[in-house]
Amino acid sequence: MCGDGIEMLPCSHVGHAYRSSIIWNDQLREAEKTVSNSYRVAEVWMDEYKDLVFERIGNYTLKTGDVSKVKKFKKENNCKPFEYFLEYVTEIVHLYIPVNLKAKGAIIKPDGKTCLGNCNLNVCLAECKWKGYWQFWEWSSDKEIRQGVNCLIPKENNLVEISECKFNKFVQWDYREDNLIKNIDTGMCLTADEENKLKLAECTGHSEQIWIWERTIKSITNSRRALK
Structure with missing residues (x-):
């Protein structure tokens, strides 16, 4: 979306190891941090499609935090809209995009x-x-x-x-x-x-x-x- 390239590198398997829920009692859970990160990505990059993420996750009490720097980067680098990303990706692989729902x-x-x-x-x-x-x-x-x-x-x-x-x-x-x-x-x-x-x-x-x-x-x- 911002004109960068793709490099072909050896594959790796990456996992996310969550801490025990006991440790995180009365604190922000790791899962909530992951959801909050999803909110941030949607808020910055997905334009009008961001609501599709918000309504599926459903936890409207979580906040995205300050994303102004990332939005500024997006604007200064003339990054393409999310619609462009969808059109490009769907030429390569079939994606289910939840639009025109009944x-x-x-x-x-x-x-x-x-x-x-x-x-x-x-x-x-x-x-x-x-x-x-x-x-x-x-x-x-x-x-x-x-x-x-x-x-x-x-x-x-x-x-x-x-x-x-x-x-x-x-x-x-x-x-x-x-x-x-x-x-x-x-x-x-x-x-x-x-x-x-x-x-x-x-x-x-x-x-x-x-x-x-x-x-x-x-x-x-x-x-x-x-x-x-």
Whole structure:
């Protein structure tokens, strides 16, 4: 973005070793520092796309700190916009870019307290936290229910799971006006049984099949207009 080059160097494996959480009691945790760094990168380099990072991380209490020096560097060096970066990278590798979404945010049961979540790649129902990527879902323009590269998909015995989109079929869903989530290929609806376990079942419209998506295409469109 700033006209630099790329060097081909021997590969290395780099990891981030977090300290014990006991050491960091009552202090800023290492994970929070990592999130704060992500905020800083987004604030400086991602232009209007930065909101995609903020809403997925969800912890709006963290601050970016002073990024004025980096923004000054960006301006003085006539760095290209993030849109240029996306266009360049997508010529080399396919990327999922969450634009033109049909719905996004939490998928909530009618009680307003229980949300659809990703529990280590298992679909689960849990108390709504209203922050954090694990309860943030997107209904893409291709009708996939996504979390990044992963999709909600049907599996054997009418169960559902989360798996990488490109390796799976039957990933298209409809979010209907009656608040049912219907898998297009199977014709069955996402259902929470009496034990709050998730499965696919015949679409009946009963309460266990009702889902409220936090922001649908209408509310997304309105929020974009408000930003202009």
